Amino acid sequence: MNCAECKELLVGYVEGFLDESQKQTVAGHLTSCRSCRAELDVVRGLRERLVANGKVLAQTALENDVMNQIVREQNVRLKTPNRISQAIGIRRILMKNPIVKLAAAAVIVIGVFAVINFLGGTGSSVTLAAVLERVEQVQAFMYKMKMNTTGNIQPGMPPGEQQMEGTITISTEYGMKMDMDMNMVVNGASQKMKQLMYVLPNEKKVYMITPEQKQYITIEFDESVLARMKKQSNDPREFLRQVVNSKYTDIGKSVIDGVEVEGFETTDPACLGGMMEDVKVTLWVDRKTELPVREEMHYKMNDQMQMEVELYDFQWYAQVNADEFKPVIPQDYTTLLPGGYKMPSASEEGAIEGLRFCEQIMGRYPKKIDMMNLMNEIVAIKDSNSPTGAALKLKEEMDKLPEEEKAKKIMEIMRPVQSLGMFYMMLAQDKKEPAYYGESVTPADADRVLMRWKVSDSEYRVIYGDLRVETITAEKLAELEAALPK
């Protein structure tokens, strides 16, 4: 090796990217060549100077200043209406995430069922029985809804606030139609969106349309869900049975919009299917017509979400026609989920599949299995510090997919999880006394009760830690549950 060749390799030599034979040749040459050794010192010196300067600059306290300035700037932008759209942070929340759309829809549907529940279940007092009787006869009605949600509105998102306002039409013949304006505020940035939703039991389909984005989603309902929806929207007496045990208090007379009303109030969680906490529902009924004129609901979902819902401007005996319930989707609209989405089956098998999926992907069972929490836990996987092999594989798979196929893939992945959430939700609504112990039971606890629900007066169905299923007596269950870690 001559000096020119050696000098050529000196940077590589100090940086350590020469291969073994090159390294030895250079080292050999250096021992015998004073000029190249001097050259090496210069290269080393420059490297040290670069490293030292790099260290100094990396320690400059820029981070906090930058983050603070971003927060200040964000606030300024929010106060200037025409710059709101420039404040980023939620650009993709609604438009790009179909799960989020579905979750939002699920929340709305729950809200609506809750209303019907309450109406149906107000039968414990004489007046309310009359109300129920009247409501039962109604073929179609309309009302307005205002809903304010705070907390973790969307799975995987920081806390925020969402206001929704709109008109809802319910027809026993055609289904349900909602026309909503939403305004979502997350991290101080806000986004508005219009959404039309049709729940059409005859077609077994749900349509969600966002006209401003020219996008839509269709969801096909499984028979199990559909049968249930039909039952719920056609037979309010079903709810009467459900909620008959709720305790109401008559809170006396008042006047709303010049109408004399009688108020009823309940804080019994059972009136919202046992799914919510801190429940308070107030219903105001017109004393003359004996029909509801206003309903206020306040409830919490799994400590993460608080909701205030107001239903008003009820128009009982509304005139509707079939055309109103035909979704209009112009040619240039695109769907986020080509081919539509099939709602998962809310069955025992589906629920077990969901649990198995969670175990594979998270290495444990979900802590709670209400829909919101499930979504949150699954979405949190991508931020996990110690992801499971299955999660890594999934992430890799997702990264490879083109953007337009990701949505569909996500929906496929979420299907078993949604089955699980829906199954549990329905058990709760049916008062089957479901309980779930995912916070303490692990896949290794083969003989511990992971989940149970009532199947008859004296028997319970149990899913164990190893996902075996069995029907056992109430006594046996009591024993098993006593053995659970506190």
Add this chain to the structure above:
Amino acid sequence: MYEMDQYYVERCLDGHPDDFRYLVRRYQGALLAHLAGKLGNKDNAEEAAQETLVRAYFGMDKLKKPESFFFWLLGIADHVAKEHHRKEQIRRQRETIRSFSQEATSPELSQDYALESAIAELPEEYRKVVLLRYYASHSCNQIAESMAMPLGTVTKTLSRAYAMLRQSLQQQQRAKTYEV
């Protein structure tokens, strides 16, 4: 775990603005070196770096290729530096008029201005490699990936950059000697 820039960019866009700090941490050194070489004094460089990062945050939805976040950032920095130059000229002119007799106190130079200005003079590709290697602690493999060039090219570029830096530093040294 080493997360790619793309990950943090997506996180920010998904409503986690706080994750921007990881990108700040990763590139503040490189950004400061780049700007100090252009602007000379330390305070100006810091100010410009801050401005650059804030602009980047609010412009992130316009970033087409999240994987080339850093190069995009350098582009913004160049804009900011130009604006600073303009402002600085105006300020100097005013100051000269206001205090024509007073000796203006010279601003504090950054710690190794000679080196930073030598880096600023490097042709773009060479400058990027040096900034990533020594100011953003990237390995040569990471550089190869983010600049989409073979590893061999990275190492050659780096060697060549050393030679250019040395030459530039020597010239500065000589110029200084003449001044004295």
